[in-house]
Amino acid sequence: MMLPVPPAMRASAAKSPPPMKTVVRRIKFESELDLAFGERVAERAYGQKLLSCIQCGTCSATCPLSHYMDYTPRKIIAMTREGFKDEVLNSLTIWLCASCYSCQVQCPRQIHITDVMYALKREAIARGFYPAHHPIPVLARSFYERVFAQGRNTESRLLITLYLRTNPLVMLREAFLGFHLWRKGRLSLKKESIAGRKDLRKMLNAVEHGKKEEPL
Amino acid sequence: MPDTDSSHPLRIGFYICHCGHNIAGTIDVASVAHYAAALPHVSVAREYKYMCSDPGQELIQKDIRDLELNRIVVASCSPLLHEHTFRQAVEKGGLNPFFFQMVNIREDVSWVNDNPAAATVKAKDLARAAIFRVSHHRALDKKHVSIHPDALVVGAGIAGIHAALTLANAGKKVTLVEREPTIGGHMAMFDKTFPTLDCAACILTPKMSAVRNHPNIRLLSYSEVKVVGGYVGNYKVTIRRKPRYIKEELCVGCMECIEACVYKEGKTPDEFNQGLSKRKPIYIPFPQATPQVVVIDPATCIEFKSGHCKKTCVSVCDRGAVDFSQKEETIDIDVGTIILATGYATFDPKRLPYYGYGKYPNVYSSLEVERLVNASGPTAGELILRDGRHPKTVGIIHCVGSRDRNTNRWCSRTCCMYSLKLAHLLKEHTEAEVYNFYIDIRAAGKSYEEFYDKLLEENIHFVRGRVAEVTDWAARPSEEGKLVIRVEDTLIGVVRRVPVDMVVLAVGMEPSADAQDVRRMFNISCSTEGFFLERHPKLAPVDTFTDGIFIAGACQGPKDIPDSVAQAGAAAAQALTLIDTGEVELEPNTAYIAEEFCSGCKSCLGICPYTAITRDEIKGKAFINEALCKGCGTCVAACPSGAIRQHLFEDDQIFSEIDGILADDNLTTAGVER
Amino acid sequence: MTYLYFPGCSLRSTGRAYEESLLAVCRKLEIPLHELDDWNCCGATAYVSIDETRAFTLAARNLAIADHLPQPDGSDPQILAPCNACYMVLAKTHHFMESNAEVRAHVSTALHAGGMTYTGQTRVRHPLDVFVNDFGIDRIAKKVVHPLKGFRVACYYGCQVVRPFSEFDHPVYPMTMDRLVTALGAESVDWPMKTRCCGGSLTGTIQEAGFRLNRALLKEATKRKANIILTCCPLCQHNLECYQQRINRRYGETINLPVAYFTQFMGLALGIPAKELAIQRLFKPPLSPAPAGKQEIHAHA
Numbered sequence A: 001m002m003l004p005v006p007p008a009m010r011a012s013a014a015k016s017p018p019p020m021k022t023v024v025r026r027i028k029f030e031s032e033l034d035l036a037f038g039e040r041v042a043e044r045a046y047g048q049k050l051l052s053c054i055q056c057g058t059c060s061a062t063c064p065l066s067h068y069m070d071y072t073p074r075k076i077i078a079m080t081r082e083g084f085k086d087e088v089l090n091s092l093t094i095w096l097c098a099s100c101y102s103c104q105v106q107c108p109r110q111i112h113i114t115d116v117m118y119a120l121k122r123e124a125i126a127r128g129f130y131p132a133h134h135p136i137p138v139l140a141r142s143f144y145e146r147v148f149a150q151g152r153n154t155e156s157r158l159l160i161t162l163y164l165r166t167n168p169l170v171m172l173r174e175a176f177l178g179f180h181l182w183r184k185g186r187l188s189l190k191k192e193s194i195a196g197r198k199d200l201r202k203m204l205n206a207v208e209h210g211k212k213e214e215p216l
Numbered sequence B: 001m002p003d004t005d006s007s008h009p010l011r012i013g014f015y016i017c018h019c020g021h022n023i024a025g026t027i028d029v030a031s032v033a034h035y036a037a038a039l040p041h042v043s044v045a046r047e048y049k050y051m052c053s054d055p056g057q058e059l060i061q062k063d064i065r066d067l068e069l070n071r072i073v074v075a076s077c078s079p080l081l082h083e084h085t086f087r088q089a090v091e092k093g094g095l096n097p098f099f100f101q102m103v104n105i106r107e108d109v110s111w112v113n114d115n116p117a118a119a120t121v122k123a124k125d126l127a128r129a130a131i132f133r134v135s136h137h138r139a140l141d142k143k144h145v146s147i148h149p150d151a152l153v154v155g156a157g158i159a160g161i162h163a164a165l166t167l168a169n170a171g172k173k174v175t176l177v178e179r180e181p182t183i184g185g186h187m188a189m190f191d192k193t194f195p196t197l198d199c200a201a202c203i204l205t206p207k208m209s210a211v212r213n214h215p216n217i218r219l220l221s222y223s224e225v226k227v228v229g230g231y232v233g234n235y236k237v238t239i240r241r242k243p244r245y246i247k248e249e250l251c252v253g254c255m256e257c258i259e260a261c262v263y264k265e266g267k268t269p270d271e272f273n274q275g276l277s278k279r280k281p282i283y284i285p286f287p288q289a290t291p292q293v294v295v296i297d298p299a300t301c302i303e304f305k306s307g308h309c310k311k312t313c314v315s316v317c318d319r320g321a322v323d324f325s326q327k328e329e330t331i332d333i334d335v336g337t338i339i340l341a342t343g344y345a346t347f348d349p350k351r352l353p354y355y356g357y358g359k360y361p362n363v364y365s366s367l368e369v370e371r372l373v374n375a376s377g378p379t380a381g382e383l384i385l386r387d388g389r390h391p392k393t394v395g396i397i398h399c400v401g402s403r404d405r406n407t408n409r410w411c412s413r414t415c416c417m418y419s420l421k422l423a424h425l426l427k428e429h430t431e432a433e434v435y436n437f438y439i440d441i442r443a444a445g446k447s448y449e450e451f452y453d454k455l456l457e458e459n460i461h462f463v464r465g466r467v468a469e470v471t472d473w474a475a476r477p478s479e480e481g482k483l484v485i486r487v488e489d490t491l492i493g494v495v496r497r498v499p500v501d502m503v504v505l506a507v508g509m510e511p512s513a514d515a516q517d518v519r520r521m522f523n524i525s526c527s528t529e530g531f532f533l534e535r536h537p538k539l540a541p542v543d544t545f546t547d548g549i550f551i552a553g554a555c556q557g558p559k560d561i562p563d564s565v566a567q568a569g570a571a572a573a574q575a576l577t578l579i580d581t582g583e584v585e586l587e588p589n590t591a592y593i594a595e596e597f598c599s600g601c602k603s604c605l606g607i608c609p610y611t612a613i614t615r616d617e618i619k620g621k622a623f624i625n626e627a628l629c630k631g632c633g634t635c636v637a638a639c640p641s642g643a644i645r646q647h648l649f650e651d652d653q654i655f656s657e658i659d660g661i662l663a664d665d666n667l668t669t670a671g672v673e674r
Numbered sequence C: 001m002t003y004l005y006f007p008g009c010s011l012r013s014t015g016r017a018y019e020e021s022l023l024a025v026c027r028k029l030e031i032p033l034h035e036l037d038d039w040n041c042c043g044a045t046a047y048v049s050i051d052e053t054r055a056f057t058l059a060a061r062n063l064a065i066a067d068h069l070p071q072p073d074g075s076d077p078q079i080l081a082p083c084n085a086c087y088m089v090l091a092k093t094h095h096f097m098e099s100n101a102e103v104r105a106h107v108s109t110a111l112h113a114g115g116m117t118y119t120g121q122t123r124v125r126h127p128l129d130v131f132v133n134d135f136g137i138d139r140i141a142k143k144v145v146h147p148l149k150g151f152r153v154a155c156y157y158g159c160q161v162v163r164p165f166s167e168f169d170h171p172v173y174p175m176t177m178d179r180l181v182t183a184l185g186a187e188s189v190d191w192p193m194k195t196r197c198c199g200g201s202l203t204g205t206i207q208e209a210g211f212r213l214n215r216a217l218l219k220e221a222t223k224r225k226a227n228i229i230l231t232c233c234p235l236c237q238h239n240l241e242c243y244q245q246r247i248n249r250r251y252g253e254t255i256n257l258p259v260a261y262f263t264q265f266m267g268l269a270l271g272i273p274a275k276e277l278a279i280q281r282l283f284k285p286p287l288s289p290a291p292a293g294k295q296e297i298h299a300h301a
């Protein structure tokens, strides 16, 4: 007598078996952690509140981007607090954060989560912790340079720089939209700048001497 | 009165309660009422939404008056809940309260039956049985016993101390019995208390000396209750006083004898310091011990072992307080009420060998750490490990022997909070990196969450996960010489190895080793886990099933100091209520001797669990002390001559009830014939 | 009182329709505006990612310019910042200059280097707040000449106008714009996504994420039978309007919703000609400037 084959078995018999998964070692030795990292980030993000996180997950649930993140905001806080510096600074999460402040206004412990994200972004950018041509740090950098020099940003020029520095192909795709905007009078290539450029630069340079963030 | 005259025809009133949906949701109450109305002698049968409400009770009273009822049956909830209510209503209506029978159709029928038709049939059967039975009820007199105004409190931890002081301040004489040489219980061992971090000694010692000095409190330390007899209001208690070999009334606690002892150094592990230091054979548990009287431990004293000691202690004491001839004493007292406050024991962490307690010297139990951080502890509050080092990293493991089906299933309720407290103190004393390994943080008391919040901001690590092992296996050079904690950080999703210098095991709270003996001696019950059982978990949390005996503090279940004190106050209030009422009403369901049938065979004497039966030597017959009789019925069944009977359980009553149950729906009047 | 208008970089390019309609409405309501002299970029959200103190300094320079322009009636100078990001960054900087001594010290030093000081007088305001709470919703209602009947408006606030430093409405469920459009004769659609992020610049950087956020907003507004989305931020308007076709193609949707500035909508109700409100600059104008009470929805530009 033949025993009926359960459907699941038949299906897998028909397909080729899945490839063997490679074994990945995942354990954390305390010596690999930077225990004071959390406290330093907390200081950067205004006060010790980061440490008072109760891991409730409200931030992750309210964050509109958490489902694209490699670590949810809650996990970022947990890892920051416990000193998982490399993981945090290498995460995609900090680049996906759109600074919408949803998490921050809802956090039951009033943790400045968005400011934590900023602090982590700054650190990652300062120490080159992001893939080359990653558009977000590149955008931030280009924007920074432009405003530093001119006092104002020219959106069109900023985008062109961004695409040139990251993926010129995107520019082709965006050119069509650009043309439409230009036709509607919503795109200007005129370089914006302010009269008090020199003084502004003096101010910004004064900061260099004033407060420079130590690497975390 | 109609009820006392048996020539009057029987007129029974039957009432069935809906109890909201509790009963009426399952049982067709209208049909039961209709059915009962047709039973013999039933004059009226009604249904009502809530019989226990005032209108419900008034219904009965009005019917008694208007319809000249002389027997009442109520089908509703458990007699435990409302028998008293309905008896009172019947009495107010002008009938003897015992012309009443209650049928439990809620716990016994509707709550346990999901078939409405079958439930309705069962309700009818039970109603019929009660109606048959109630016809045979007789008028009975209520009985009262007086309450002795003195009280006994057993156990002088914070709960016992508070209960004793409350009673004494209300003017009652209290005997406070404590097993150890000093009062104070566990609280006396702590340095600080959560969540306010006030010093334990500062808040406890004033209460301890208040006990000592209170004119209404007789403190019997180093003593234990041996025998308990009697009944509510009239307990007879025998207490054994262990010899201290010191005359308590002479000793002033100057401790010069300890200094003078021939032992230059202590050799015996100090119990109060959890064995973290050594004491001499003559010692005092701690400087503020109450009473401030030293003790001699005969097991280690040379004089007791060999009889050849120089007895320097005797010569140094100019008050002549040392007395090697002291003997054990027994003291008998009479009290009306008893409060048990015998506290708890901590879980023995050796039962979980994977945490290395007893194997690695730097693994500590939380109670040991309480002593270690205590300014008056073995190291004067300096954190020196057993191997002499100062810890730079400390791991506190929560839920050791709690929330674990392999050991104790319950949550010990205090460990989260005292772990937070210890984390704070350890950080404060050592500036070490402190980790808490927890399953959940349970900080539900007033100001507790705020305390947790504060701790979080002190940069103490909180790793969510139950630790699997503590080992000295170093997988990396950085782990060399350390205790390595292996845990899943469930919040981050990675297994971690955390090397530390010191491990603190947050041991749970469990029943004291002798809880079962104490329970038997005082004739109360324990819940499955072994803590003393309260009469009702919500509505009678400090009462027990034995009248006049109350429980307070951690002997009833794990709890912290605020809850222990609150319970102690409640227990004292309950005792005071009894004392100030002066007497209690007894259930009349006691056994009695029909003397004309008693042959004086004595078979009943030994079998009464409450020793209520004695023999009247003059008459040569058995005699039952009604105050002692609990109505268990053992003797009634045992008497070979059928001379012992029991009120409310007379043969005719029981047989008619059985007839009622067995009668089929085509009724006969057999059961109700008189 | 004169409001110190701070256009920010966007209102001079992609947000031009916002600027034109805002100015037209203020003229109509006789709300005096004066453009902040030589204002500079607020720093937006990108600058903080590089250097926080410099980001604060950038924003503080604007606050400092306003700080020295006290009002004739003695009241505090008020910056009017229509872009949500500018509004939030300026408000945040003011907040930190007030409450954080360290930030105040560093930024003050920097301002000094350029010959400026900030004493903390400046108030930062958003036009939504000013119209509804300063000018008053009743007064606006009285001035309506073309009640905007037939419009079901999904009011979209975006994030930073209500979070985390503004005080005029709830950070998650604001109602200011809803009350405004009701006063204009339109119907506001109750929807739970009024402050759900549009992704900001993610539409240009990580498009998969950015587009999906906008798709969710557009789909939900459509599902709730809104026939227009109103915004109060140039970036939100840009994201929701300009990527509709791309989102439709990418995800097989058929979204077709006009997205306008709330100021344009106000202007129409107040009887300002469509041209002055830059309706023609939208890809999908919401309505033809028809006689009062008879507006219709345009199918396409």
Ligand SMILES: Cc1cc2nc3c(=O)[nH]c(=O)nc-3n(C[C@H](O)[C@H](O)[C@H](O)COP(=O)(O)OP(=O)(O)OC[C@H]3O[C@@H](n4cnc5c(N)ncnc54)[C@H](O)[C@@H]3O)c2cc1C
Residues within 6 Å of the ligand: B154, B155, B156, B157, B158, B159, B160, B177, B178, B179, B180, B183, B184, B185, B186, B187, B190, B192, B193, B194, B195, B223, B224, B225, B341, B342, B343, B344, B346, B366, B367, B370, B414, B418, B421, B507, B512, B514, B518, B552, B553, B554, B555, B559, B560, B561, B562, B564
């Ligand atoms: C490590 C640790 C730290 C803690 N820290 C805190 C804290 O900071 N704050 C807080 O609120 N709670 C704390 N707790 C809980 C606290 O210990 C209890 O809530 C409290 O001690 C309960 O008091 P009790 O009087 O019921 O019991 P106990 O303190 O156990 O006292 C019972 C007394 O009865 C005596 N006794 C026992 N059996 C007999 C008998 N048969 N005859 C005569 N006498 C007897 C005992 O010798 C003892 O003196 C802590 C617990 C632990 C384990």
Ligand code: SF4
Residues within 6 Å of the ligand: A052, A053, A054, A055, A056, A057, A058, A059, A060, A073, A074, A077, A103, A106, A107, A108, A109, A110, A111, A113
């Ligand atoms: S919402 Fe706040 S407390 Fe909750 S997990 Fe996020 S950061 Fe922690």
Ligand code: SF4
Residues within 6 Å of the ligand: A059, A062, A063, A064, A065, A066, A073, A096, A097, A098, A099, A100, A101, A102, A103, A104, A113, A114, A117, C197
């Ligand atoms: S501010 Fe960033 S992390 Fe917080 S909810 Fe918004 S996108 Fe998510």
